[in-house]
Amino acid sequence: MSSGNQGSAAKAAKAGKAGVSELESMLSESPSSDRVCLKLAQILGVRRSEVALLRLEKGSLRFIFPPELRSAGVLPLSGSAVAARTAATRAPLLSNAFMRVKHVSLFEAVKLGAETEDRSQEQMPIQKIMSVPVSPSGGNVMGVVQVSRKGLDASLAGADFTGDDLKQLEQAAEILSRMPFMQEGAEI
Numbered sequence: 001m002s003s004g005n006q007g008s009a010a011k012a013a014k015a016g017k018a019g020v021s022e023l024e025s026m027l028s029e030s031p032s033s034d035r036v037c038l039k040l041a042q043i044l045g046v047r048r049s050e051v052a053l054l055r056l057e058k059g060s061l062r063f064i065f066p067p068e069l070r071s072a073g074v075l076p077l078s079g080s081a082v083a084a085r086t087a088a089t090r091a092p093l094l095s096n097a098f099m100r101v102k103h104v105s106l107f108e109a110v111k112l113g114a115e116t117e118d119r120s121q122e123q124m125p126i127q128k129i130m131s132v133p134v135s136p137s138g139g140n141v142m143g144v145v146q147v148s149r150k151g152l153d154a155s156l157a158g159a160d161f162t163g164d165d166l167k168q169l170e171q172a173a174e175i176l177s178r179m180p181f182m183q184e185g186a187e188i
Contacts, residue, residue: 009112019043020171033188037065040172044147044165046158053134053176054083055143057184061087062182064143064188075150077090083144086131093131096160098148124150127157132169136177143182145173 018051023039037051044051052062052069060076061083063069075081077088086093128149147169150155177187 002174003143008158020168020175023172024177028142031155032181033064033179035066036176036179038180040145040147044168046147046149050148050150051133052083052146052148053143054146055134055182055184055188056085056087056141060061061144070188076127082129082131084145085134086146087141087143090133090135092133092166093129094161094163095130097154098126098129099154124152127151128153128161129155130166130169132166134173134176134182137174139177142177145169145176 004013019039020043023036023043026036026039033053037053038048041051049066051065052063053065054062054075056077057074060074061081062074064070075084077084082093085091126148129146130148131144133141134145135141147161147165149157149159149161150184176182181188
């Protein structure tokens with residue numbers, strides 16, 4: 001049995017578990033949405049500009065992360081945006097061929113992040129995406145969290161998302177549902 005690949009897969013799974021528990025331990029600190037989303041990016045190995053968090057407000061979804069999209073308007077739940085479908089159906093989505101999926105790309109054009117690590121990626125199209133409803137176990141949907149990989153094409157966007165990545169994001173979404181900033185009307 002080759003221990004190389006299994007060892008690194010086991011390490012990645014262990015790191016992911018540790019990461020999600022790090023999110024859980026942040027609950028007592030009442031952290032900002034920015035800090036939590038940066039930690040989520042770190043856990044899932046994506047850039048800051050590849051994490052989006054939307055909160056349900058008056059029947060529409062409003063971006064709370066990235067901060068650059070807070071004033072970009074709202075997504076109606078009845079709309080065709082992936083986030084709206086995720087909230088309406090409560091169904092998680094994992095797509096490693098997202099460019100082939102018809103989607104609203106309006107928000108992809110917004111300049112994000114001043115950090116140097118983001119500059120090359122800031123206006124790249126989303127190639128791969130995971131979209132998960134944010135809700136407490138068995139409770140109502142409070143929002144949606146999305147993690148993407150951006151690039152000129154799928155091969156330049158990084159590794160495909162896996163079922164394990166989706167499980168981690170689903171665990172993170174349950175923890176996010178307990179964060180103060182996810183309550184409708186809360187300060188962002």
